[in-house]
Amino acid sequence: MNFRRMNSEDQTDVIAIQEEITRRSVTDQWREMLGDHVDNPLRPAFVADEEGQVVGFILGEIKVGEFGNELSGWLGMVGVKPNHMGRGTGAHLAEELFRDFKGKKVQEVFTAVPWDSGDMLAFFKNLGFDRSAFINLQLGL
Template sequence: MNLRPMQQKDLPEVKRIQDRITRQEVSQSWVDMLAAHVDKTYRLGFVAEEDGEVRGFILGEIKIGGFGTELSGWLELLGVEPRLMGSGVGAALVETLFAALWGRGVREIYTAVRWDSGDMLAFFKKIGFDKSPFINLRFEQPL
């Protein structure tokens, strides 16, 4: 498996994986967000490729002075071809993102997971994530 930075040419394959994961077509806004992680300094994107096909992807970001930390890394999104979940693709992508973040001086890496997403919570716990000092808050625009 080849782990490498995401390129513009990968966007259709990454979108296809996300469509399969969500079981619906993602929006153009999602594709635009994805494209913002290609060749950027503070936004990172990597893919896992095998036999010329993208098998998974990961997106991350470096925040400077955000959320009370001087410098932090954020794992924003991780997607693996559904039939390959549990095969190590996700863990390999996480290792690749972490190495890139550490190489840029980041020492703390965060992510957010829905509290009712047991499979994702278990995955992140298995690779070393634990509770953070943050509490996620939400504001919803009134109707």
């Protein structure tokens, strides 16, 4: 399996993975957000490619000045085709993202997980994540 930066040609495959995982069509806003990750050093994205087919993706973001940190990395989304889960694809994608963050002098990486998503919590704990000093807050508009 090959792990590499996402390019514009990968977007169709990434959208298909997201739709397969969520069982619904992505919105135009989601497509636009995905496009913002192509060739954007502050929004790195990587894919897992197996024999020319994208089987997983990860989207990150570097934020400046968030929560008192000069630079912080955010793991925004990771997706792996269901028939490729459990093979370490997501973990390898995270390693690529973290390597990119380190190269840009990021020292802390954050993410958010639904409180009742045990499988996602386990995945992130296996990557070394733990609770942070921050609490997610929400405001409905």
